[in-house]
Amino acid sequence: MLANKMFDLIKNDLAELEVALQEAVSAPEKVITEIGTHLVKSGGKRLRPAIYFLAARCGEKFSLQEAMPLGVALEMMHMASLVHDDVIDSAATRRGSATANAKWGNQISILAGDYLFAKAFALVAESNYSKRVDRQLARLICDLSSGELIQNKEIYHASCDVDEYFERIAKKTANFIAIACQLGGDVAKLPEGYIQALYDFGYNVGMAFQLTDDLLDLTSDAKTLGKPAGNDILQGIVTLPAIRALEISPDRDELRQIVTDRNMTPEMVQRALEIVRASDGIEFTRKKVEEFLEGAVAALPEEMPEEIRESYRMIVSFVGGRKF
Amino acid sequence: MLANKMFDLIKNDLAELEVALQEAVSAPEKVITEIGTHLVKSGGKRLRPAIYFLAARCGEKFSLQEAMPLGVALEMMHMASLVHDDVIDSAATRRGSATANAKWGNQISILAGDYLFAKAFALVAESNYSKRVDRQLARLICDLSSGELIQNKEIYHASCDVDEYFERIAKKTANFIAIACQLGGDVAKLPEGYIQALYDFGYNVGMAFQLTDDLLDLTSDAKTLGKPAGNDILQGIVTLPAIRALEISPDRDELRQIVTDRNMTPEMVQRALEIVRASDGIEFTRKKVEEFLEGAVAALPEEMPEEIRESYRMIVSFVGGRKF
Numbered sequence: 001m002l003a004n005k006m007f008d009l010i011k012n013d014l015a016e017l018e019v020a021l022q023e024a025v026s027a028p029e030k031v032i033t034e035i036g037t038h039l040v041k042s043g044g045k046r047l048r049p050a051i052y053f054l055a056a057r058c059g060e061k062f063s064l065q066e067a068m069p070l071g072v073a074l075e076m077m078h079m080a081s082l083v084h085d086d087v088i089d090s091a092a093t094r095r096g097s098a099t100a101n102a103k104w105g106n107q108i109s110i111l112a113g114d115y116l117f118a119k120a121f122a123l124v125a126e127s128n129y130s131k132r133v134d135r136q137l138a139r140l141i142c143d144l145s146s147g148e149l150i151q152n153k154e155i156y157h158a159s160c161d162v163d164e165y166f167e168r169i170a171k172k173t174a175n176f177i178a179i180a181c182q183l184g185g186d187v188a189k190l191p192e193g194y195i196q197a198l199y200d201f202g203y204n205v206g207m208a209f210q211l212t213d214d215l216l217d218l219t220s221d222a223k224t225l226g227k228p229a230g231n232d233i234l235q236g237i238v239t240l241p242a243i244r245a246l247e248i249s250p251d252r253d254e255l256r257q258i259v260t261d262r263n264m265t266p267e268m269v270q271r272a273l274e275i276v277r278a279s280d281g282i283e284f285t286r287k288k289v290e291e292f293l294e295g296a297v298a299a300l301p302e303e304m305p306e307e308i309r310e311s312y313r314m315i316v317s318f319v320g321g322r323k324f
Numbered sequence: 325m326l327a328n329k330m331f332d333l334i335k336n337d338l339a340e341l342e343v344a345l346q347e348a349v350s351a352p353e354k355v356i357t358e359i360g361t362h363l364v365k366s367g368g369k370r371l372r373p374a375i376y377f378l379a380a381r382c383g384e385k386f387s388l389q390e391a392m393p394l395g396v397a398l399e400m401m402h403m404a405s406l407v408h409d410d411v412i413d414s415a416a417t418r419r420g421s422a423t424a425n426a427k428w429g430n431q432i433s434i435l436a437g438d439y440l441f442a443k444a445f446a447l448v449a450e451s452n453y454s455k456r457v458d459r460q461l462a463r464l465i466c467d468l469s470s471g472e473l474i475q476n477k478e479i480y481h482a483s484c485d486v487d488e489y490f491e492r493i494a495k496k497t498a499n500f501i502a503i504a505c506q507l508g509g510d511v512a513k514l515p516e517g518y519i520q521a522l523y524d525f526g527y528n529v530g531m532a533f534q535l536t537d538d539l540l541d542l543t544s545d546a547k548t549l550g551k552p553a554g555n556d557i558l559q560g561i562v563t564l565p566a567i568r569a570l571e572i573s574p575d576r577d578e579l580r581q582i583v584t585d586r587n588m589t590p591e592m593v594q595r596a597l598e599i600v601r602a603s604d605g606i607e608f609t610r611k612k613v614e615e616f617l618e619g620a621v622a623a624l625p626e627e628m629p630e631e632i633r634e635s636y637r638m639i640v641s642f643v644g645g646r647k648f
Binding site: 027029031032081084087088106107108110111112113114115117118119121122124125126131134135137138139140141142144145146148149150152153 | 351353355356405408411412430431432434435436437438439441442443445446448449450455458459461462463464465466468469470472473474476477
């Protein structure tokens with residue numbers, strides 16, 4: 001319910017976004033249109049463009065036509081990164097649909113991801129945004145891929161460094177949502193301080209979003225999640241709850257052995273989940289989520305129109321309470 | 325020898341390009357710097373930035389400092405596409421060095437390619453080029469990846485359509501070289517007609533370049549080529565000489581059976597090479613190369629400074645005579 005209500009204000013923007021996305025992935029090459037259509041139809045929360053449209057509506061006048069290409073570009077970049085992620089993780093399904101790699105193979109999926117990235121840049125370059133927008137988008141993808149690179153380099157390493165972990169998820173997730181929010185302010189020609197506040201809001205929401213993702217992987221079940229719990233551990237990705245358990249659990253040596261084992265069995269994953277759940281790793285992470293969500297609400301500027309602030313507050317509640 | 329002489333005029337530009345490339349691939353994340361340095365050190369002809377610098381020097385005044393970021397971006401985009409290509413082809417070596425995927429694995433290489441693409445866009449967005457430059461670069465990557473997509477979709481298909489083939493290599497190769505050349509004219513603020521002529525020159529050189537690549541794969545040997553002859557056929561890529569043979573060879577049915585067989589043996593590749601070599605496919609393709617090279621020379625505008633025109637002519641001779 002909340003998931004629908006929080007986007008009430010921009011219902012029309014998001015409906016038009018779907019049309020524009022479909023158009024953006026349509027190309028003379030049949031295979032591009034096929035893959036693109038599959039990706040658009042597979043859905044998603046459209047969180048990045050939603051946060052962007054809300055910010056863009058904070059200005060004195062708002063033109064959906066002017067704002068749209070950047071909204072489309074943000075979602076396409078997200079899509080492109082998911083396509084490459086799914087190749088990297090050999091994932092077969094996402095959101096209940098077959099992944100591009102499952103349907104078309106790795107080779108075509110790598111190229112389709114490249115195409116979507118480039119098409120997103122093209123959409124923005126062909127519109128009348130400032131050079132700053134191009135800069136932000138390019139930086140965003142640099143950060144996104146370097147965040148993923150570090151994560152990949154660190155798999156099956158039992159790192160215990162909370163700061164390093166925060167830095168990595170900032171690059172991988174929070175920065176993207178922050179820039180989506182900031183770009184809305186940019187397009188709305190808001191003052192610098194306002195734009196900075198929007199960035200801060202997005203950053204805090206993004207950090208909380210990634211941490212709840214990490215929590216869900218440990219606390220949810222296969223039915224709700226669409227994939228088995230403990231998937232991160234299985235893939236060698238050590239998230240905050242496990243980092244905390246590696247620091248304070250009496251069974252930390254056993255946990256360390258499991259998470260660094262590339263030949264981990266499902267039984268070992270179960271045991272790792274037990275150890276993490278028995279530690280205060282989950283509580284510790286929930287507290288961090290709360291802190292970031294409070295940070296997000298605190299960042300919302302006074303000048304923000306009340307109905308937009310209310311939508312952003314609903315997004316904060318949604319992230320705090322999400323079960324999927 | 326020719327390979328050195330043709331770049332005499334821009335020797336210094338290319339030397340500084342190496343320094344700037346190394347700087348551009350250096351990042352706080354150690355893994356990025358490692359991969360980037362390996363790629364830069366592995367070398368390459370630097371054909372795209374070279375053709376770009378030459379065009380940029382056609383204007384009244386030339387500033388290497390101003391021209392450099394775009395030269396770096398062009399080479400980085402080329403590098404990024406090669407990194408993804410090598411993942412797609414499971415290639416172990418390129419230019420005698422280990423590929424990124426051989427050294428770091430597919431997962432990290434996919435992300436490193438994404439990073440290089442984004443960093444190239446960032447370099448350009450952070451410089452003072454016109455929005456048109458951003459547009460051209462984004463379009464270039466769209467075309468590049470859609471050309472590769474079509475090629476990938478068509479593997480192990482015995483297509484006989486020469487026009488379709490030309491369209492595909494135009495997107496994959498010629499367009500990149502054409503835009504590199506055109507962007508030089510753009511940066512030099514040359515008149516539109518001049519810029520168009522530079523594009524045409526690059527396009528023709530690029531088409532000839534790809535066709536000689538295709539020829540070398542059929543006519544060269546493992547020692548000169550650094551990979552066994554017939555590699556394209558083995559990978560299911562049907563190039564112009566084979567397309568021609570599929571059309572006119574008395575053994576075309578046998579050839580069709582081989583090139584569409586995903587379980588092709590080395591003996592079958594040898595037999596395919598025999599059939600193509602016995603047809604006029606190689607002569608037919610050589611003639612096309614000559615036509616494109618003549619087209620390139622004919623495209624060079626009257627107003628071009630003689631020493632630059634001479635360098636471009638040497639590039640044309642180099643492409644016509646290249647053995648590697």
